[in-house]
Amino acid sequence: MNVLIYLVPLALLLGFAGLAGFMWTLKNGQYDDLDGDALRILRDDDIA
Amino acid sequence: MAETLDLSQFVAHAPSGAAHMTLAVEGVACAGCIRKIESGLTKLPGVIDARLNFTQRRLAVDWRDNEIGAADIIQAVERIGYRAHPFAPERAEADDSRQAKRLLKYLAVAGFAAMNVMLLSISVWSGNVSDMTQETRDLFHWLSALIALPAAAYAGQPFFQSAWRALRARQLNMDVPITVGVTLALSLSLYETATHAEQAYFDSAIMLLFFLLCGRYLDLAMRRKTKVFAGNLASFKAEFVHRLDADGALTRVPLSALRPGDRVLVRPGELIPADGAILTGASAVDESLVTGETTGRAVAPGATVYAGSTNGSGAITLKVVAAGSGTLIDEVERLLEKAVAAKSRTVRLADRASRLYAPLVHGAAALTGIAWLVAGASLHTAIVAAIAVLIITCPCALALAIPAVQVVAAGQLFRSGVILNSGDAIERMAEADTIVFDKTGTLTLPELVADDQAIDPDLFERAARLALSSHHPLAKALARRARERLPYPGAIEESGRGVRATVDGREARLGSASFCGVADAPAAGETSCIYFAYGGRAAVIPVRQSLRSDAVAVVRALAKRGLAMMVLSGDRPEAVGPVADRLGLKLWQAGLTPAQKIAAIEALKAQGRRVLMVGDGLNDAPALAAAHASLSPITAAHLTQTQADAVFLGERLAPVLGAVVATRRARALMRQNLALAAIYNALAVPIAMAGLVTPLIAAVAMSGSSILVTLNALRARAAISPSSSAPADDPVAATDRGLPASASETGCAAFVGHDGVDQNGVGMEPVS
Numbered sequence: 001m002n003v004l005i006y007l008v009p010l011a012l013l014l015g016f017a018g019l020a021g022f023m024w025t026l027k028n029g030q031y032d033d034l035d036g037d038a039l040r041i042l043r044d045d046d047i048a
Numbered sequence: 049m050a051e052t053l054d055l056s057q058f059v060a061h062a063p064s065g066a067a068h069m070t071l072a073v074e075g076v077a078c079a080g081c082i083r084k085i086e087s088g089l090t091k092l093p094g095v096i097d098a099r100l101n102f103t104q105r106r107l108a109v110d111w112r113d114n115e116i117g118a119a120d121i122i123q124a125v126e127r128i129g130y131r132a133h134p135f136a137p138e139r140a141e142a143d144d145s146r147q148a149k150r151l152l153k154y155l156a157v158a159g160f161a162a163m164n165v166m167l168l169s170i171s172v173w174s175g176n177v178s179d180m181t182q183e184t185r186d187l188f189h190w191l192s193a194l195i196a197l198p199a200a201a202y203a204g205q206p207f208f209q210s211a212w213r214a215l216r217a218r219q220l221n222m223d224v225p226i227t228v229g230v231t232l233a234l235s236l237s238l239y240e241t242a243t244h245a246e247q248a249y250f251d252s253a254i255m256l257l258f259f260l261l262c263g264r265y266l267d268l269a270m271r272r273k274t275k276v277f278a279g280n281l282a283s284f285k286a287e288f289v290h291r292l293d294a295d296g297a298l299t300r301v302p303l304s305a306l307r308p309g310d311r312v313l314v315r316p317g318e319l320i321p322a323d324g325a326i327l328t329g330a331s332a333v334d335e336s337l338v339t340g341e342t343t344g345r346a347v348a349p350g351a352t353v354y355a356g357s358t359n360g361s362g363a364i365t366l367k368v369v370a371a372g373s374g375t376l377i378d379e380v381e382r383l384l385e386k387a388v389a390a391k392s393r394t395v396r397l398a399d400r401a402s403r404l405y406a407p408l409v410h411g412a413a414a415l416t417g418i419a420w421l422v423a424g425a426s427l428h429t430a431i432v433a434a435i436a437v438l439i440i441t442c443p444c445a446l447a448l449a450i451p452a453v454q455v456v457a458a459g460q461l462f463r464s465g466v467i468l469n470s471g472d473a474i475e476r477m478a479e480a481d482t483i484v485f486d487k488t489g490t491l492t493l494p495e496l497v498a499d500d501q502a503i504d505p506d507l508f509e510r511a512a513r514l515a516l517s518s519h520h521p522l523a524k525a526l527a528r529r530a531r532e533r534l535p536y537p538g539a540i541e542e543s544g545r546g547v548r549a550t551v552d553g554r555e556a557r558l559g560s561a562s563f564c565g566v567a568d569a570p571a572a573g574e575t576s577c578i579y580f581a582y583g584g585r586a587a588v589i590p591v592r593q594s595l596r597s598d599a600v601a602v603v604r605a606l607a608k609r610g611l612a613m614m615v616l617s618g619d620r621p622e623a624v625g626p627v628a629d630r631l632g633l634k635l636w637q638a639g640l641t642p643a644q645k646i647a648a649i650e651a652l653k654a655q656g657r658r659v660l661m662v663g664d665g666l667n668d669a670p671a672l673a674a675a676h677a678s679l680s681p682i683t684a685a686h687l688t689q690t691q692a693d694a695v696f697l698g699e700r701l702a703p704v705l706g707a708v709v710a711t712r713r714a715r716a717l718m719r720q721n722l723a724l725a726a727i728y729n730a731l732a733v734p735i736a737m738a739g740l741v742t743p744l745i746a747a748v749a750m751s752g753s754s755i756l757v758t759l760n761a762l763r764a765r766a767a768i769s770p771s772s773s774a775p776a777d778d779p780v781a782a783t784d785r786g787l788p789a790s791a792s793e794t795g796c797a798a799f800v801g802h803d804g805v806d807q808n809g810v811g812m813e814p815v816s
Contacts, residue, residue, distance in 0.1 A: 004184070008191065012164060019160040026152055036102025039079035 053288075053300045055118040058134035062110075066096055069118055071107045071132040072280040073125065076100065081130070088128045092116060104276050107132060133283040134302070141279055144272045151265045154203040158258040161199030162251070165192045166747075169251040173744050176246055189241040189248045196250040197234060203257050204230055206264060222402040222447060225409055229442040230256060236435045249439055252746045256442050259754045267451040270458045274467050278695070281467075281682060289321040290314075292365060310368045314359045317519035322355045322368045329364035333357045334521060343620070356666050361520055397475055397715075398450045401722055405446065413437040416737045433739040440736040440746055441729050445753035449721035452761035457714035460765055464706040465697040466679075473693035476677040477707055478715035479658045483606060484649060484675065486663035487617035487624055488593065491631065493699055494664065494683040496525035497594040498578070503587050510551060511580040511589060514539060514558045518547045522578045522591045523558065546579075554583035593623075595630065602701040603631045606708065612657070616645050618667050645671040662704055664688055679704060714764050721757045728753040 025031070060068045073085070082100050085107060089098035094115025100107045109121055118134070125132040168188045175185060207230070211223040230253050237248035288300045292311040303321050306312070311327065314320055320333065332344035335357040344360050347353055353366060417434035421427070458468050468474070485491050500508045512530035515523040517539035523546075536556075539549035546559010557580070561568040564581035566588070580587045596602075606613060614635035617624045624638035637648060649671055652659050661668070661675035664684035672678035672691040680692035689695055696703035732749050735741055 004187075011167065012191075012195075015160055015164050019156060022156045023153065026149060026156070031152070033101040033103045036082060036100065039082060039102060042079055043083060 052297070053119040054305070055122075055134055055302070057302055057305050058136055059118050061113070065113065066110050067113045067118070068108065068110050069121070070135045071109065071122065071125065072135040072283040073100065073105055073107050074131040074133070074284060076102065076105050076130060084128055085125060085130060089121065089124060092121070092124055095121070105280055106135060131284075135279070135283040136304070141272075141275055144268065144275060148265070148268050148272060151206070151261065151268060154206065155258070155261045155265055157199050158203035158254060158261050161195050161203070162254045162258045165196050165251045165254050168192045169248075169743060169747075172248075173742075182244055185246070186241065186244055189237075189250075192248060192250040193238055193241055196254045197238075200230060200234060200254055200257060203254075203261060207257070207260065220403065220406050222398070222405070225402075225406045225438075226256075226260060226442060226447070228410075229253075229438045232435050233439045233442075236432065240432075247743050249435075249743050249746065252439050252442075252743055252750065255747060255750060256439075259750070260447050263448045263451045266455045270451075270455045274458065274462070274469070277462075277467055278469070281695075306368055308368050311365055312368060313363065313365050315363050315519055316359055316361050317521055317524055318359050320353050320355060320357050320359055320366070324353060324366035324368045326351050326353060327365045327367055329362050331362035331364050332360035334360060354666075358521055397718055397722070401446060401449075409438065409441045412441070412733055412737070419737070420739070429739065433737065436739070436741040436746070437733060437736040440732045440741055440749060442750070445725040445728055445757045446722070448754055449725050449757050449761075450718050452758050453714050453718045453721060453764055456761050456764040457710055457717075460710050460714075461694070461707060464710065465703040466694050466707045466710075467697070468694045469690075470693055473677060474711045474714050475718070476658075476693065477660060477679075478711040480611070480660035480677050480708070482612045482614070482652055482657040483660045483662060483704070483708075484652070484671070485613065485615050485633075486661075486665060486668050487615055487627055488619055489664040489683060490662055490668075490681060491599055491615065491627060491701070492593040492595055494681065495528075496522065496576075496591045498522075498526040498529050499590045499592065500529065503589060504585075507580070507582060507585060507587050508589070510556060510582055511558055511578075511587060514547055514549055514551070514556050514580070515578075517541060517549065518558065520546075520559075522576055523547070525591050526558075526578060526589060551582065556580070556582040595627065596699060596701040598700045598702050600631055602705045603633065605705050607632075609708065611708070616640055616648050616671070618642075618645075618665065642667045642670050646674045649674050660708070679707060710764075717761060717764050721760055724757055724760060725753065728756075 030037075055069070058069050062068065076082070076085070082102060085100050086098050089095050089107075089109060092111075094112045096110040096112065098107060098109045107125070111121065122132050122134070168191055172180070172185055172188050174180075175188075204227070207223045207226045210221065211227040214221040214224055233249045233253040233256075237250050237253070240248050289303055289306060290313040291299050291301050291306065292313055293299055298313065306322055312321060312324065316331070326347055326349050328349060330346070330348045332346050333353050334344050335354065347364070352369075353364075413434045416437050417430045420430035420433050425433075454474055457474055461468060461474075488494075498512070508529070509531060512526050512528075513532050513534075514536055515527035516530055516533070516535040518524070518527070518541050536549040536551055539547050541547045542559070542563070546557060546563040548555060548557045548559075550556070557564045559579060561577075561579050564579040564586065566579050566581055566586045576591050578589050578591055580589060603613060612635075613633055615624060615628050615631075615633055615637070617636070617638050618640050619638060621638040624636055628634075628636040637644075640648065645668065649659050649661065653676075658676040661672050661678045662680070663672055663678070664681050666688060668680075668684075669688040669691045672680065672688060678692045678694075680689050680695050682689075682695050682697050684692070684695070694707060696707070728749070732741075735745070
């Protein structure tokens with residue numbers, strides 16, 4: 001069971017990474033215009 | 049006269065010198081619109097950035113003030129093909145958006161914690177039935193505590209704060225038992241962990257918070273969506289006025305920038321923007337939106353005119369008076385205050401449930417503890433059993449039961465053209481058993497309609513096209529019927545008399561009888577006439593208020609659903625009688641003042657009736673506030689709209705029926721959901737009392753009941769879908785298919801637009 005010493009912190013770390021990622025997207029305003037982003041992804045005029 | 053546009057009120061300046069403005073944009077429907085608007089604007093010299101928020105249909109523009117102006121940007125958007133309206137965000141909206149962000153953060157933390165604690169809990173549960181050592185279990189419990197305690201302290205804030213507020217006001221709300229439950233579950237778990245027990249309830253407590261936060265977020269998201277939409281509508285309707293500055297220059301300013309003492313020019317056919325005294329000019333004003341009276345009132349210098357009335361035939365300048373000087377609006381506002389204060393606070397379904405719930409649950413928990421002690425169990429066993437009762441009954445399903453239905457039903461109403469102002473309006477509207485209609489602008493269309501019966505179509509078309517050059521309200525009604533939208537070149541309007549132009553070498557005149565040189569036709573009831581003479585031929589074109597195209601069918605369908613109906617109007621009896629007759633309504637009263645309307649509604653209330661008031665005039669605002677529930681068409685006066693529980697779009701009356709049907713269905717589902725939650729508790733509580741609840745059972749029961757309630761709420765979507773068994777002539781089913789509900793009353797209602805407000809809303813797709 002000694003493997004838990006790495007695995008548990010690793011699992012928590014991954015969870016935290018996910019949470020931090022979500023907070024970053026929230027702060028970045030990525031949920032402000034969900035309908036618009038769904039349409040913008042189809043645009044290709046930003047590819048030169 | 050040179051005319052400038054002053055938009056400074058809407059423009060914000062950054063310290064760097066860049067200007068910023070938000071515009072509400074009409075007509076945005078697809079990905080192409082985003083690209084066209086954004087690239088079209090960024091190409092302009094001086095524009096730094098343009099970003100369209102498609103969800104809210106709002107455009108944020110940043111530009112350098114010394115290179116381009118706000119008015120140029122609006123014009124540029126118009127050239128691209130969209131109508132943009134400067135938009136001043138309201139404080140309440142900004143608060144809501146901050147709160148939504150905060151709730152999302154809580155939700156994320158609770159979700160993260162719930163997942164990780166559950167990961168550890170499932171290991172413990174499976175370890176308990178196999179070979180887990182006590183040390184490992186304790187380690188997992190301590191880890192759970194490490195995650196759950198800070199997460200609960202952070203994510204539980206909305207509940208703890210609300211419970212604290214309620215307790216300080218010596219009241220009980222749903223958040224009090226939630227807080228008690230969560231706190232006890234966490235402290236018990238901590239104690240059990242410290243004493244190396246087999247079970248801890250960290251997962252239950254944190255999962256509970258997660259589900260409850262979902263409910264809160266849904267509730268807020270629904271209110272935000274309707275608020276954003278209402279904000280856009282308000283800016284589409286926002287009026288600009290022509291202000292006469294001291295130096296004689298004419299400036300177009302937004303209505304909200306008008307101050308008492310300002311001088312304002314009101315051209316024929318324009319809305320009068322504020323209460324004021326006439327300085328120069330004579331005209332007749334149409335006060336139908338203010339009083340419901342449809343005949344114009346002649347005014348001359350010195351006379352007082354009221355905001356919301358339409359100027360008739362002559363241009364006038366007026367001096368804006370300060371509010372609070374005994375104007376009509378003051379009278380309405382005074383009545384309004386009284387009506388709102390007197391309105392018996394209706395107890396919401398959820399509040400009623402929570403009032404019953406808290407004492408019941410806490411009583412049951414206490415009883416369990418005492419019963420176990422009496423039966424000779426240890427203090428520890430008794431406390432664990434009592435707390436298990438609290439945990440298992442924590443109102444997960446109960447807290448989701450109502451918001452979930454509200455969200456689904458509000459979306460459903462939105463699609464059928466009804467925008468809710470408040471969440472509990474659904475319940476109150478569903479309870480209505482009597483509908484009181486206003487006449488002008490509610491049963492009838494807000495705009496006049498020209499009647500082409502018995503007139504040569506060719507002659508009628510020429511008259512309609514000539515009417516495009518006139519500002520007169522009657523001519524405007526006629527102009528809407530013109531198929532060719534190009535005004536005749538060289539048409540001249542003679543103020544107060546009519547318009548004339550030379551068409552195909554012959555003179556055409558449209559206006560008063562004397563102006564056209566034809567005999568005066570006698571005025572009859574609600575009809576006014578406009579005269580047209582063209583090359584020896586003449587026509588008398590009746591212009592009248594027309595019933596909403598589906599009014600008869602809607603009234604019939606409402607009657608079929610057991611609703612009593614009556615008309616309360618401020619208009620003359622001669623005008624109200626025929627309308628009531630045509631609709632088959634036997635109860636009607638005419639010539640009522642705002643106070644009399646309230647009295648009539650109070651009388652109905654005294655008979656024990658629940659009144660749904662549908663009205664649009666300023667004179668209806670107090671009655672709307674006094675009624676049990678209220679609805680307004682989108683064309684209603686601003687003050688009236690803010691009093692209504694919901695606003696409906698479009699030129700048909702079908703949304704009223706749709707609202708009644710959908711809200712009744714939603715209320716039935718809310719009750720079902722509460723019953724489901726009660727059944728769940730009835731099953732779970734005995735198990736908890738018997739001391740048989742393990743954390744596993746608590747987790748399954750809690751999520752199971754929440755999912756069941758949410759799924760049941762989704763059934764509200766079916767409420768007024770075309771596939772429901774509605775009869776073919778039912779206007780509700782027809783609305784959903786976007787078909788005309790019934791043969792139009794006058795044959796011309798289909799041509800009447802409401803400044804771009806169509807059945808689908810104002811350039812916004814209904815949001816699902």
